[in-house]
Amino acid sequence: MPKLTMVQAINLALHEEMTRDERVLVMGEDVGVDGGVFRVTDGIHETFGADRALDTPLAESGILGTAIGMAIAGLRPVAEMQFSGFSYLMMGQWEGNATRMRSRTQGQHTCPLVVRMPYGGGVRALEHHSESREAMYATCPGGKVVIPSSPRNARALMTAAIRDEDPVVFMEPKHSYRSFREEVPEASEVMEIGKAEVVREGNDLTIVGWGAMMRPLLKAADEVAKDGVSLEIIDLLTISPLDSDTVCESVKKTGRCVIVQEAPRSFGVASELIARINDDALMYLEAPVKRLTGYDVVTPYFGREKSYIPPVSRIVGGLRETLAF
């Protein structure tokens, strides 16, 4: 298999799952003939027809709400929000219906559906196209929030999300859509949702990240490793349910932890992780857990977003500071 971009890898997973299971369909604004504004659904209309590459009217609540009905009726919709910045209109359907249909019917009706949405900055996009609001969706019990970081795990997680029995918000870091390629195996892969991955083992400090932050984080780790330290790196991959066990086990070993988050500082995933480290690994800490995050300001326009999203230099500084504490 040649090296693929993340867009191609997700597209591959969609093709594979739609071939495997005729209940799967993609739906959303421009996902059909046009193949999606980022081309994630390219070719699906040609291969599977208009009924399974469903161009919908322009209404985000409508897309999720109708996907809920389809899922209850036995289909497996993969709905696209064109940009996460427009997805807030679906919040009522997410919290009020998708995430609680299982408990509201004591398991008789469920919503196995995926809501894909490109999120995050770094692509010189217009206002409302650069936010990172994973925590919003993660606050609703009953749903799952998944964020891949590379082509290979994007394909394996998309496959898992489609096969999952619960509603999944699948947030795609659009900064990583085409910025690098990766070898993707020939055979379909499934990664476990709700499980973080230790991508590099080390003993001196744990770095936790997800989504588009994994690339700058790895670069920063390479830089700091030159100081002769051994760094453990964890890619969360699933935001909810959060695999804090993997993080806490690592922190118990290293005693130090830095969390890198694109989203604003407050009420975010980093805050939740720190709380869980406090619960389970406080006595192992040799330094305060540091979070390197965006700021609690309205997401800046792309002209000045560079210094707001944690850059490599800030991560390098944060790692050294925590190591020296």
Added chain:
Amino acid sequence: MPRKTLAQFSIEYLQVLDEDGTIDSDLEPDLPQESLLSLYRGMVRARELDQRMLKLQRQGRLGTFGPCTGQEAPSCAAALAMEDDDWFVGAFRELGGRLMRGEPLTNTLHFHNGWEEGNLLPAEVGRRMLPFAIVVASQCLHAAGLGFAAKQAGKDEAVVCFMGDGATSEGDFHEGLNFAGVWKAPVVFVSQNNQWAISIPRENQTASETIAQKGVAYGMPCIQVDGNDALACFVAVKQALDRARRGEGPTFIEAVTYRLMMHTTADDPRKYRDEAEEQLWWGREPLIRFQKYLADKGLWDDAKEEALREELRAEVDDAVKDFESTKPWAADVPFEHVHGEKHPTIERQHQEFLRNLKEEADA
């Protein structure tokens, strides 16, 4: 270049049985006796349970609920018109229809007393019924999605979706009708216009001349019916279902009725509306006129009425006894059905909850 008219519409009003119980025999549906009797029984059954629930609530034996008294006709008529495989998607004033579709009385009682037990319907009943929608208008989208799925599968199923008059101000109502219109989905949307959204009267809810015409823009036939006339409701829903099954798409029905009681038991209508208006509508309620219609056909008399009321009150008595003597499920039920498979994080919280529960019990 003269200006020209591009679109014109009109809204038809349908009444078959007027408030005095006079039938328009040209419009009268050809229904067998047993159907007429089952429709009447369904409406009375809902009324009896509703009124008993009101008493229970006032006695502190039941939680908050939204009474449906006076609004029995639309959902009961729809239930009569529907097939077993059709989907019933309700808001929260369709008690009659839900009961006719097989929901046990005890489910209604449990749900409104704050117990998840009410959510577990017998599989055959829940199979084609969604839990009723408290988030106003959100269900309109589920109906469109269910309709799409039925159409895509080539199934002969249709969806009947209820919402109130206030719901037609919500985005999800408009999105639901729009999606269903574009997809030609087999959905019958029924707005129970009971004239009040809590304290907001119909004229402050919308400047639209009728609620019915709100569906015109979404490319579907729209009709206003007397929502206290069960026969008009039946005719409209049945025609819409037939149309849906022919693959011709959705229909929107405005059923004009009246909320004779409070919005919910937590509400006091004296703050915002006149009793005189309520009295006017008590004179138009759906049961008395239907009873007269049945009597005129020789199908009903005082003795039958007395026997039916007695039978249904006994049924409600038994349901209340069942409900009040049911041993509730365990306290940790909310930890089930969070996800398909329990994540370790939730399992730990579950165990923590059980420990706390034990400590509270021991304290």
